[in-house]
Amino acid sequence: MRKFGELFAATLLFSVGMYGQAACAQSDFETYREQQQQGAQKLKTEFQAYKEKQDAEFADFLKGRWREFETLHGKPLIKEPEPKQAPVYTPPVPAKPAPLPVVEQPAAPPVLPPAPPQPKLPLAANTLEVMFYGNAVRFPFDPQWREYRVSTGEKPEEMSAFWSMMSGSQYEPTFQAISDARRQLQLDDWGYASLWRSVVQALQPDRRTEQNLLLWFFLVKSGYDVRLGYVGMDVHLFVAVRQQVYSTKFIKVGDQTYYAVLAQDHGDSIRSFYTYEASYPVQLKPLDIRSAAIGFPRPEPGQRALAFEYKGNQVKVNAPYDRRLVEYLDTYPQSDFELYFNTGASSLFRQGLLPELKKYTAAMDEEEAVNFLLAFVQKSFAYKTDEEQFGHEKSFFVEESMYFPYNDCKEHSAVFSWLVRELLGIKVIGLLYPGHLTTAVKLKRVKPEFATVDYQGSQYVIADPTYINASVGMAMPSYAKLKPNRVVDIR
Template identity: 30%
Template sequence: MRIQSFIIIISAFFTLNLSAQISMEEYKKKRKAELEQYKNRVKTEFEKYREKRNSEFAKLISQRWKAIQDYKGLEPPVKPEPVKPIIKDRNEPKIPPVKIPIDKITKIPKPEKRVPLNIPPGTIPQDECKSMFSSTFYGAQIRIYSDKEDISIKLKSIDEQEIGRAWNELSDGRMEEVVNNFLIHRERMKLNDYTFAIMVGKLCYGYYSPGKEGESGRNEAVLMHAYVLAQCGYDVKIARKNSDLFLLLAIKETVYKKNYLTIGNKRYYIIEEYGGKGSYYTFTHDFSPMSQSCSMQISERIQLNDFAKESKEKIFASKKYPDLAIKASVDINLMKLYNDYPMMDWQLYAKTPMSISLENKLLPTLRQMTDGKSKEEATGIILNFVQTAFEYKTDEEQFGYERPLFVDELFYYNYSDCEDRAVLFSYLVRKVLNLDVVLLYYPNHLATAVKLPSYNKGDYVSLNGQRYTVCDPTYINASIGEAMPQFKNVKAKVIEL
């Protein structure tokens, strides 16, 4: 009986092993078929243009480069916020509600659609790879495969003719699979334009470091970085200063504290400054009329889940509703990415979604606390949570400089100020209660207003014939419909989300 059982087990093992081998063979055949289909696809307009443009572009950038004026990065506007939070005095006399005057109405623009590209269904099978390079990017493991033995180039100098020759060399087919791999990672990780550009740079610099024959390989990495981004549809240029090359990236929105060159009517930001003083020389030709400026907006959740590292849990509790207490932690890798992110206008932070891990800790409790309540009462509960669960400090006190926070960062850093709270409150009301929210930007202050259709009390703004009730997350203990007294008659700029 034991012998029979043993035979059955052995037979099952070999059957499973054979099945696994067949499955793997089937998978490889399927992947090869998918890749063959991808290679035979109908190319997009940009891809057709790109094939013939690379050789033309190599000739254009071989021409004499011109000295271009560089500009110091713009300083962010400083808001003289109150050093201490404004706490509502319960004994202060009631001020009659008012209609807040509107200065102007603006809407945060959506990022442009990316240049159409046919992105392959996945990486090539590893057993067909001839070379590979990898790196970690804020905890995520990135591997770039190639079907070529060697994709490296060597610059003999950094004059125009040599840069043009090297660009032409990169266009001999060696980079096709590499570019495809980068695009696959962009889609898989849901990277926005700027984060994708930085990720490409990190891999390129890692590939050439420490370089061939002990050299730094930095200039070759910059050239590869620019080449990959150009093939992906981004508007980039290369600049030379002294003995170094620099990547210039056209960025749509205003970026603070980052030096730039103005070419035509566009700002090209110097992604990484290096070396001493000197003039920047570059070309004015565009790779393609279809090339797009990079957008700083983060409209999808960036996926860094390979090696998620959670911060220490903190408790965030409402003073008025003690049952509303939430334990939350955040991904430290995401915090590092946000910390390295250049400063933008604070409106753009309001469009960045909260990480799914934090939402899963936060939203169920908020929904439970507001379930069955009227929209007005539910809004008041969320308002008090944001007012009292977070400690207040100005950016200058906490960081020593102006620094808006992404919504996840409020649960990481110890303090937040008015714009951070307004952004978080607007996000929570939209996600939990599905209500329309606008931001109210006064001189030196940021609040919100919520569209509550059946509520007609308190301070409000009128927008498109609709009443939006003022809700101020920094006016501690204030109810919905209560604007700070000093802002009741101050014109506010309305920002639609």
């Protein structure tokens, strides 16, 4: 009994000790957590003070000297005029048509009834909704943003006061909502800037000057290098872009080039304007348009029936595409060939067209498969120069080629190179000649009669998707003896 009592006492003392240790540990944890929270709050307070100091400095800079800058004309992507008509090669008449694999002709997809509209939740106070290429985006806003009006006073003072007003407003929740939308919609830099443009249009309908001021603030606060300027009562935005932009006016401030890509007329109506010489206290970055977003989550299907003749056989395929993506890509700044060659297509387009063509190319050797795709592009897409179709130079992405009725050599080359890479896995390069863009492919077997070019130690065979009826290895006669001005390396 005595031993039991001693054991019980020892157990009790151990339990009390353990409880005391646990209580002490809990107390230490609570103290640690409180210290961490205090530290985080201190950092937040310090960061807020740092941002306020930056904004105050920038507002003061804006009161300083503004200098007049002359706008410069952007050069076109292709300087020399393109051929008015696509040349046609007349091949020898074959004894009889070569048979193609027996393939079921594609049936037009059934027309599905539109999905019933989703019930809309009521908007909360000080909340707006914009439709961005079929996708609803909601965001909160500070009421003073809608009430702001530009005065007729001195512009440097006006811009400084505007920046002070905006930087002191409740803008963080709006930035969070737009950042969330960017992630959900898989937007690139241009898409992000375009979404902000939709936001400012909703905040200040039909007020271009106020819209540009708001867009300037939102993009600079997002970390992008945007230059604001004025002439009279008009306010303009010029944006730094990492890549070359064509057919768009620009200015040079120091070593940085700024383009009028946010102006509907590409800046054509702007001769000069005043802009500040100071820089924002934080390092800003240019827009990056190396490739365009193609993954919009709510596509609007379009359909194009394509037909062409190959070795005496009629081939028909259906090519679905995303109308909303085409609408978005149509707003993209005109940039270098790499942008159009290296941007893919929507899943709607890929899953619709590629399997149809694969039914034919799967049974062909490499050379014949390339010839089949050449015939598809040469004969399915009618040729017309940009000047004839639009009145100005324009380049298409692959998806856009399905929508517009005519294509030229740039679009033929982009579509053909995309198909060759996707279906055959063959390396392709672009070849720029005066007034003409074509392609060359890296074949496993190069015949002696093939027209070729050497690039980075490899031999590429000319494959011209604009030279109608020409097969791989045949160069357009007017360019056969010329060396390309430039080689476009396609990823």
